[in-house]
Amino acid sequence: MPPKHHDSDEVLSDDADVYSAARSGSSRRIAGGGRSTTTRRTSENGQDGATKRAADIAAKAKKTSGNAKDKGYAWEATYKRSWDAVREDAGGSLAGAVRGLLEASKRRRTLHDSAPVQRGIIRHLVLILDLSESMLEKDLRPSRFLLTLQYAREFVSEYFDQNPIGQMSILATREGVAERVTSMSGNTAEHIESLQSRKLTPKGEPSLQNALEMARSNLAHLPSANSREVLVIFGSLTTCDPGNIHDTVSTLAKDNVHVSMVCLAAEVKVCKEICKRTHGKYGVSIDEGHYRDLLFDHINPPEVEANDRRRTTNQDEDDEYDEGVDLMQMGFPARLPTNNAPTLCACHNRLKSGGYVCPRCLVKLCDVPTDCPVCGLTVVMSTHLARSYHHLFPVPNYIAIGWKQLQGAKQSACFGCAASFEPLPDTYALNSNGESNANATTNGDSTEQPANVASSGRYECPKCRHHFCLECDAFIHESLHQCPGCQ
Numbered sequence: 062m063p064p065k066h067h068d069s070d071e072v073l074s075d076d077a078d079v080y081s082a083a084r085s086g087s088s089r090r091i092a093g094g095g096r097s098t099t100t101r102r103t104s105e106n107g108q109d110g111a112t113k114r115a116a117d118i119a120a121k122a123k124k125t126s127g128n129a130k131d132k133g134y135a136w137e138a139t140y141k142r143s144w145d146a147v148r149e150d151a152g153g154s155l156a157g158a159v160r161g162l163l164e165a166s167k168r169r170r171t172l173h174d175s176a177p178v179q180r181g182i183i184r185h186l187v188l189i190l191d192l193s194e195s196m197l198e199k200d201l202r203p204s205r206f207l208l209t210l211q212y213a214r215e216f217v218s219e220y221f222d223q224n225p226i227g228q229m230s231i232l233a234t235r236e237g238v239a240e241r242v243t244s245m246s247g248n249t250a251e252h253i254e255s256l257q258s259r260k261l262t263p264k265g266e267p268s269l270q271n272a273l274e275m276a277r278s279n280l281a282h283l284p285s286a287n288s289r290e291v292l293v294i295f296g297s298l299t300t301c302d303p304g305n306i307h308d309t310v311s312t313l314a315k316d317n318v319h320v321s322m323v324c325l326a327a328e329v330k331v332c333k334e335i336c337k338r339t340h341g342k343y344g345v346s347i348d349e350g351h352y353r354d355l356l357f358d359h360i361n362p363p364e365v366e367a368n369d370r371r372r373t374t375n376q377d378e379d380d381e382y383d384e385g386v387d388l389m390q391m392g393f394p395a396r397l398p399t400n401n402a403p404t405l406c407a408c409h410n411r412l413k414s415g416g417y418v419c420p421r422c423l424v425k426l427c428d429v430p431t432d433c434p435v436c437g438l439t440v441v442m443s444t445h446l447a448r449s450y451h452h453l454f455p456v457p458n459y460i461a462i463g464w465k466q467l468q469g470a471k472q473s474a475c476f477g478c479a480a481s482f483e484p485l486p487d488t489y490a491l492n493s494n495g496e497s498n499a500n501a502t503t504n505g506d507s508t509e510q511p512a513n514v515a516s517s518g519r520y521e522c523p524k525c526r527h528h529f530c531l532e533c534d535a536f537i538h539e540s541l542h543q544c545p546g547c548q
């Protein structure tokens with residue numbers, strides 16, 4: 062399919078046609094009413110609809126690949142047909158449908174890429190927030206701005222929870238300039254405190270180039286073992302730049318900075334280009350839930366130089382793997398008792414009792430993990446390292462067990478919490494010939510289950526073959542990062 066060209070005006074005025082974005086990996090069922098036919102027509106082509114235009118900054122609606130259960134962007138929708146998403150069961154009750162939706166979304170969150178890959182666990186991330194006037198739009202509820210602040214706060218705490226030795230800095234862009242909201246540190250409370258709506262007010266135009274330049278200056282000096290990431294939340298369709306943004310992108314690519322973007326309006330050519338050239342991820346949010354998914358995709362550390370490595374592995378396998386690996390020095394600090402006489406810290410020059418001592422230069426630091434401001438040593442606690450370790454050896458995804466696979470299973474309670482499972486319904490019980498009754502009845506499952514959700518409510522670890530309930534599955538993959546059955 063040749064790429065089609067559409068101007069933003071055309072998209073807005075032409076409501077007969079629908080341009081929708083694929084929601085990759087989504088299992089949510091969305092009924093689009095009158096929209097569904099046109100959506101299907103555009104998506105059946107099965108090709109990624111790359112949009113092109115000579116001008117760099119132009120709003121593009123995306124026509125894409127993917128499944129036929131797509132729906133439009135939030136800004137395209139005039140009203141929500143949320144009642145179409147749920148269906149009554151035979152008894153006229155919605156409880157089953159609602160529970161199915163909840164389970165599907167929970168299950169979707171626990172499924173992740175469990176392939177063992179090299180990941181950069183010492184992360185440095187610059188989060189750039191667009192604070193232009195476009196963030197006042199109300200297509201995401203309550204508004205793009207308020208929702209972004211809320212998600213950003215959740216993102217920050219989740220980021221530090223999952224990446225204890227990572228660091229973060231927050232920038233904002235409004236009125237054509239970039240502002241530093243917080244500097245690079247591992248202090249969760251400070252970052253969250255700064256993300257309050259009274260401190261940040263959307264105003265004027267954003268400047269993508271200024272923000273990226275500022276982020277680059279934050280990251281460029283870091284040693285090569287650290288990941289250098291930029292995550293931009295961008296609501297505007299325009300940017301107000303002092304120079305050529307492509308020069309900035311070239312330097313970012315040269316400095317090995319990975320830029321990822323989450324756009325809230327429509328696909329913008331230059332944003333996609335930036336992410337592509339710097340090997341980042343690009344996503345356009347469809348609605349509130351999808352926005353959150355896109356953002357929280359960045360919680361797990363990125364693969365180390367995956368693109369570069371893939372390019373070279375064909376030639377000489379073993380040597381290339383070594384290239385990305387660096388040894389780095391780390392220090393484990395001694396903790397000072399909190400009832401000590403107050404002394405000056407090296408990081409803030411403030412009198413404080415308690416703190417940590419850098420093992421190399423013996424200066425006092427307020428908080429770890431950090432880089433020692435005097436000798437530059439990475440100072441971490443061993444517990445931080447241990448907590449980062451799980452990204453390298455993720456728990457395998459559990460397999461959803463349907464009633465049919467359950468025939469003859471002995472386990473009757475969850476291995477994690479010992480809650481008993483629902484018993485096997487009679488239709489599935491084995492009859493005297495050892496055959497299932499289910500074949501005789503109509504299709505077994507009358508209620509349609511979304512993909513990956515087990516009709517029996519059981520999830521099996523592929524290694525130890527123990528069964529877990531959905532709650533335990535979520536807890537193990539999101540917080541525990543260890544399979545209790547495999548120990």
Ligand SMILES: [Zn+2]
Binds near residue numbers: 409
């Ligand atoms: Zn200090």
Ligand SMILES: [Zn+2]
Binds near residue numbers: 419433
């Ligand atoms: Zn030091």
Ligand SMILES: [Zn+2]
Binds near residue numbers: 476478530531534
């Ligand atoms: Zn359980």
Ligand SMILES: [Zn+2]
Binds near residue numbers: 544547
């Ligand atoms: Zn297991």
